[in-house]
Amino acid sequence: MSKQDNPADEQDQVVEQESVEQAEAEAEVEAMQEVTVESLQVELQAVLAQADSHKDEAIRAQAEMQNIRRRAELDVSKAHKFGQEKLITELLGLVDNLERAITASKAENATLENLLEGVEMSQTMLLEGLKKFNVEQLDPHGEPFNPELHEAMTAIPNPDMEPNTIMEVFQKGYTLNGRLMRPAMVVVSK
Numbered sequence: 001m002s003k004q005d006n007p008a009d010e011q012d013q014v015v016e017q018e019s020v021e022q023a024e025a026e027a028e029v030e031a032m033q034e035v036t037v038e039s040l041q042v043e044l045q046a047v048l049a050q051a052d053s054h055k056d057e058a059i060r061a062q063a064e065m066q067n068i069r070r071r072a073e074l075d076v077s078k079a080h081k082f083g084q085e086k087l088i089t090e091l092l093g094l095v096d097n098l099e100r101a102i103t104a105s106k107a108e109n110a111t112l113e114n115l116l117e118g119v120e121m122s123q124t125m126l127l128e129g130l131k132k133f134n135v136e137q138l139d140p141h142g143e144p145f146n147p148e149l150h151e152a153m154t155a156i157p158n159p160d161m162e163p164n165t166i167m168e169v170f171q172k173g174y175t176l177n178g179r180l181m182r183p184a185m186v187v188v189s190k
Contacts, residue, residue: 104118137173149175152188156189169186
């Protein structure tokens with residue numbers, strides 16, 4: 001008898017063949033699992049490195065925001081402290097002129113005219129300095145009364161003027177950038 005004629009041998013061969021194929025399949029699965037586990041570990045390491053990089057970027061961005069906030073707070077603080085520096089510089093010139101006027105008034109040959117001239121120059125200098133800072137003087141003499149800009153101290157009958165016309169200004173008013181700082185105190189005609 002030949003090997004082909006024996007059914008038991010054929011079964012052994014088939015079983016053996018199936019065992020070999022199963023072993024090969026298991027080895028292939030194990031190899032794939034190893035490759036998959038290894039590739040997953042490599043991928044995990046890459047993702048962890050990327051997460052660390054993003055975390056570092058977030059920490060840096062947060063630190064930068066804190067630095068910007070701190071710088072802005074310093075700038076605001078300096079603006080509050082030194083915001084009037086230009087105005088004060090203008091006023092210092094006025095103080096100097098007033099000191100000169102006082103010194104000149106104490107001189108032996110001082111006259112009232114010289115003193116008045118110095119005070120008028122100081123006033124002009126002050127008003128010009130205030131204009132640089134958008135401060136406007138309200139001198140409403142002869143204008144119609146406006147309760148938004150003027151404060152009537154009294155009303156006097158005057159047949160020569162139309163009613164509600166400003167006859168006299170007790171105290172001039174001032175605006176800053178168009179906003180009323182102090183109303184003009186006036187006498188109004190009836």
